[in-house]
Amino acid sequence: xxxxxxxxxxxxxxxxxxxxxxxxxxxxxxxxxxxxxxxxxxxxxxxxxxxxxxxxxxxxx
Amino acid sequence: xxxxxxxxxxxxxxxxxxxxxxxxxxxxxxxxxxxxxxxxxxxxxxxxxxxxxxxxxxxxxxxxxxxxxxxxxxxxxxxxxxxxxxxxxxxxxxxxxxxxxxxxxxxxxxxxxxxxxxxxxxxxxxxxxxxxxxxxxxxxxxxxxxxxxxxxxxxxxxxxxxxxxxxxxxxxxxxxxxxxxxxxxxxxxxxxxxxxxxxxxxxxxxxxxxxxxxxxxxxxxxxxxxxxxxxxxxxxxxxxxxxxxxxxxxxxxxxxxxxxxxxxxxxxxxxxxxxxxxxxxxxxxxxxxxxxxxxxxx
Numbered sequence: 001x002x003x004x005x006x007x008x009x010x011x012x013x014x015x016x017x018x019x020x021x022x023x024x025x026x027x028x029x030x031x032x033x034x035x036x037x038x039x040x041x042x043x044x045x046x047x048x049x050x051x052x053x054x055x056x057x058x059x060x061x
Numbered sequence: 062x063x064x065x066x067x068x069x070x071x072x073x074x075x076x077x078x079x080x081x082x083x084x085x086x087x088x089x090x091x092x093x094x095x096x097x098x099x100x101x102x103x104x105x106x107x108x109x110x111x112x113x114x115x116x117x118x119x120x121x122x123x124x125x126x127x128x129x130x131x132x133x134x135x136x137x138x139x140x141x142x143x144x145x146x147x148x149x150x151x152x153x154x155x156x157x158x159x160x161x162x163x164x165x166x167x168x169x170x171x172x173x174x175x176x177x178x179x180x181x182x183x184x185x186x187x188x189x190x191x192x193x194x195x196x197x198x199x200x201x202x203x204x205x206x207x208x209x210x211x212x213x214x215x216x217x218x219x220x221x222x223x224x225x226x227x228x229x230x231x232x233x234x235x236x237x238x239x240x241x242x243x244x245x246x247x248x249x250x251x252x253x254x255x256x257x258x259x260x261x262x263x264x265x266x267x268x269x270x271x272x273x274x275x276x277x278x279x280x281x282x283x284x285x286x287x288x289x290x291x292x293x294x295x296x297x298x299x300x301x302x303x304x305x306x307x308x309x310x311x312x313x314x315x316x317x318x319x320x321x322x323x324x325x326x327x328x329x330x331x332x333x334x335x336x337x338x339x340x341x342x343x344x345x346x347x348x349x350x351x352x353x354x355x356x357x358x359x
Contacts, residue, residue, distance in 0.1 A: 038249055047302040048248035050235035056248045061302050 003061050006044045009037045011054035022057075063189060064116040066196045068109075071185025074203025075108020076101070078180040081211050082173045100170070107136060107174040111181030115189060136174045143167040155297055156290040156306055161280020165341035169216075176214070180206050219265060219285065220336030222272035223317075227328050228264040230257065230320060239318035240264060242311045245303075252303050256322065259296065261331050265317040270358045273315030274346035281344045282308035285319060285335060292334040294324030 005022045011033055016024050025040070027033035037048045037056045046058040083100055110129050117125040144167040151157050158166075184203025188196045219225065228239050232253055237244040239262045247253050265285070267273035275281060286306040297304040306321035323331060348354030 034250060038251065041249075042300050045300045045302070048252065049246045050248035052234050061305075 003059055005057050006046045006060055007040050007058040009033050009040065009056040009058070015053055015055050063191075063195075064120070067185040067188035067199065068112045068116055070188045070196050070199045071112025071181040071183075071203065072105065072108045074184035074200055074207065075111050075177040075181025076105045077204060078207030078210070079104025079108065079173060079177040081207055082176065100173075103136070103139060103174060104177045106132075107177045108181040111178035112185040114182055115186045119189070133175075133178065136171060136178075139174060140167040140171040143170045154287070155299075156287050156295055157283060158287045159280045159283030161278065161341050161344055162284040162287060164280075164343055165216075165284075165339070168342065172214075176207075176210050180210070216339035216342070218336060218340060219276075219338045222275060222340060223268055224266040225332050225335045226264055226266070227332065228262040228318060230260055230262045232257070237320065239309075239320060240311075240316070242309050242316065242318040244307050244309050244318065244320050247303055249303075256303070256320075259322045259326060260320050261323055261326055261328060262318060262320045263328075263331060263335055265319065265335065267315050267317075269349060270315075270354065271345075271347045271349045274348050275340060275344055276317050277310055277315065278341075278344040278346075281341055282310070282317060284341060285317075285338045286321070288338040289319060289321050289323070289331060289334050293321065293327070293331055296322045296324055 005020075008016055008020070008022050008024045009027055010016045010024060011027055011030065013026055018024065025036055027036055033054075033056060037058065040046070040058045041048045044058055044060065046060045049057045049059055051057065079101065083097060083104070110132050114126060114129050117129065144163055147158065147163040147166065148160075151163075180203050183206050184199040186199070187202050188199030190198075230244075231238045232247075235246050235248055235253070237247050237253075237256065247256060265276060267276050286308050290306050295304065295306060304322045306319065308317055308319045310317050319335060321331070349358060
């Protein structure tokens with residue numbers, strides 16, 4: 001039970017405060033966000049979660 | 062001469078008892094020949110200890126009887142052995158057994174040696190009786206005891222405690238739900254499409270408050286996920302946490318939902334597999350056996 005946010009993929013830069021513990025990736029549209037999240041989850045062995053405000057998280061459970 | 066025959070009969074009956082209990086194990090464990098060898102050799106030793114106990118006492122070899130008691134103590138080590146090896150394997154399992162299930166399995170393996178010992182003791186004691194066919198009778202009683210123990214000492218299963226039925230998976234945005242039970246948040250449209258297409262869901266409805274309290278245990282739920290995945294296979298690899306079978310609970314009704322992306326998406330098989338998942342002894346809760354629990358439930 002040690003979940004950790006590995007990366008953040010966002011469409012809205014203003015929704016994510018810089019300087020957090022995880023790297024932030026900006027995506028210009030929804031398709032890019034989907035693609036980047038999928039690739040990141042494969043690389044980091046994490047799971048993609050959707051905050052429903054244009055922010056995706058890659059989380060390791 | 063009679064003593065020797067009694068010891069042999071007891072050892073044989075005890076070993077056969079251990080063999081029957083080994084074969085009746087369906088949880089795909091131990092599924093390897095070396096595991097059989099380990100458990101059979103320990104079983105034979107246990108049977109020998111049980112068989113020799115009474116003849117040693119009758120021969121007034123109290124020192125031997127004491128040694129046997131000490132030897133019997135060694136069988137406690139079996140539980141540790143099983144626990145250690147299963148824990149070491151956990152890292153390599155796509156769907157973990159969970160510590161409660163491991164504890165339950167270890168206890169069973171320890172207990173089975175004591176059962177083999179008991180059968181051997183019964184068989185050798187009767188074989189010592191002074192009449193002509195006592196050895197035959199001893200063997201018969203030993204084997205009957207083995208079959209009876211095998212029949213009556215068993216794990217209750219999820220099917221005994223709960224009704225297991227098919228259910229539908231719904232997505233509310235990224236939130237995956239089964240009949241109002243939130244399973245997880247799934248980002249990524251492709252993953253959601255895959256889950257919609259492939260995932261199966263069942264609802265496990267506890268029959269009473271006792272069952273509800275037992276199924277609430279996280280270890281019991283992990284055991285359900287593990288066994289379902291072991292029987293049906295799971296479409297998952299190291300980097301796919303989104304396809305991990307999940308078992309979540311409705312905190313109001315106590316109903317439990319399982320979602321799994323099985324290799325064989327066959328609902329009937331899944332229902333059968335879930336119903337047969339053993340209830341882990343250590344997690345059984347019986348609030349209804351207490352006055353306060355009964356009062357709280359009405």
